[in-house]
Amino acid sequence: MRVAEAPVDLVGLFAAHRLGLVRLAYLLVDDLTLAADLVQDAFPVAALGYLRTSVVNGSAARSAAAAPFAPMPTGSDPSPRMPNRPIGS
Secondary structure (H helix, E strand, C coil): CCCCCCCCCHHHHHHHHHHHHHHHHHHHHCCHHHHHHHHHHHHHHHHHHHHHHHHHHHHHHHHHHHCCCCCCCCCCCCCCCCCCCCCCC
16 A cells, blocks of 8 residues: 655745754854855755655665565575685785
């Protein structure tokens, strides 16, 4: 069963948290204009990051549901074999 996710109001989220984010940026850079610019520039990046994360999580959930777990064969070694000599010699 797929659970519907509530749509995210990115503009409302930005409006609700803008002042606090500008204050945080101001504490870091000690320049109000630069702080406001940093928050404005970060908003589209954060929105895209959220969307990418949602796509990856949704894809992983679908893939996990479609492909059943296949246990590793008995007696197999999951670790890679390391050479007995230094690499490059």
